[in-house]
Amino acid sequence: MAVTDLIDLAGSWGRVLSGTPLNHEKHTRAPQSMAVDPVTHDLFVVQIRDALEYGNLCVYRMDRATGRAIDHMHLNGFGHGYQIGAQHIGGTTYLWTETGPLYEQFGTRIARFPYLPGQTVDPSSSVLSEPFSPVPDARFVAPNVDPVFQRLTVRYLTGQGYLFTQYPIHPVTGQVSWTALRTIAHPPAALVPRLADTFQGFASLGDHLYLYTGNPDVDDTYLTALSWTDGSVLAGPRRITAVPGLERREPEGLSIEPMGTEARLLFGFSGSHTTPREVTICFLSTDAPVRGLKVLADWSALTPAAGITARTGLRSPRGRLVDIAGTTYLQLRGGFEGTLAKDTRIAQLPPTLTPSRTVRAEVPRDNRAGRCVCRAEVTPDGGLTVFGATSDNPVAWVDLDAFSVAWR
Structure with a gap:
């Protein structure tokens, strides 16, 4: 698959979901992130269930044709859900997310589990893979899958600050080797001030790592591309003005979706203040114009x-x-x-x-x-x-x- 890893952050944007309500059991929290099965293109959105249930998540499988949820499953004790990932193994969608023990309602490890609609999974469930942490003192740990170049990226906080480490995924079995390929640091705010805004998600595609930042309730959303070679800023921070009419434009989550010889960078927004909360998902693409x-x-x-x-x-x-x-x-x-x-x-x-x-x-x-x-x-x-x-x-x-x- 000859897919370029360069997304034009100033390019034209399209839309995947438009103001979709997340209303199962009247969960009141905003959507946090999304992931796409690279084979079936099933789209999954994760949401904190309630203001009193930090750490407990609901994962929805969405119908792209209608913009509504098809089904869902619950995760108890898994964290904040600010970034997830997806793999397709043996005909089944597996989701990566943070998991407990929790630190300030965020996970300190990551794990993988099959998507099981209608079921509830907790950190002791047998369907969960062996939890992994990049270092013993890691906090605010979150995963993301590069489905094109077969790599798993983990973001985590240590005494040195936030780091991103990448691990290889076997292209046939889907198993992750916990031998790190490369590690880069989150750029310091002194050099890139916009990256000091609220961190909202990340996604890796080949040699580029994309970061999503921005603050709620203001028109302040940015995408930035880093180099996996040395951590330098290759593009951005680029202000994103997609869907300007939303009641609320809090950025929420990134994901890579392979599309044949092209790839999309999906980026989400929490689109409303009221219950049910709404999710809007847009995308930028590596696809180049043909004859304009x-x-x-x-x-x-x-x-x-x-x-x-x-x-x-x-x-x-x-x-x-x-x-x-x-x-x-x-x-x-x-x-x-x-x-x-x-x-x-x-x-x-x-x-x-x-x-x-x-x-x-x-x-x-x-x-x-x-x-x-x-x-x-x-x-x-x-x-x-x-x-x-x-x-x-x-x-x-x-x-x-x-x-x-x-x-x-």
């Missing part, structure tokens, strides 16, 4: 509303995101038919296409009394609505091939 065009989200189906069907003779309704010369466009294709006698929501877009603001375009409709155009509008909840139908001039069909608008 970069596909951020390939063609995906639109889900029709009740009573609405795909228009006969046209391509199935679908949409995609493309970047052209630095501007991201939402493009829709195909059409719908039904009997619309008023302004009507006709379809739902998947989370990958949902815009941060309302976008609209004029699209063709059936010609009635000289009216042959109507307005199609997509809102930040992903709804596609057609405007202009009335009881005395209903809309029988719309054609979306003309819908191409700036997405952000």
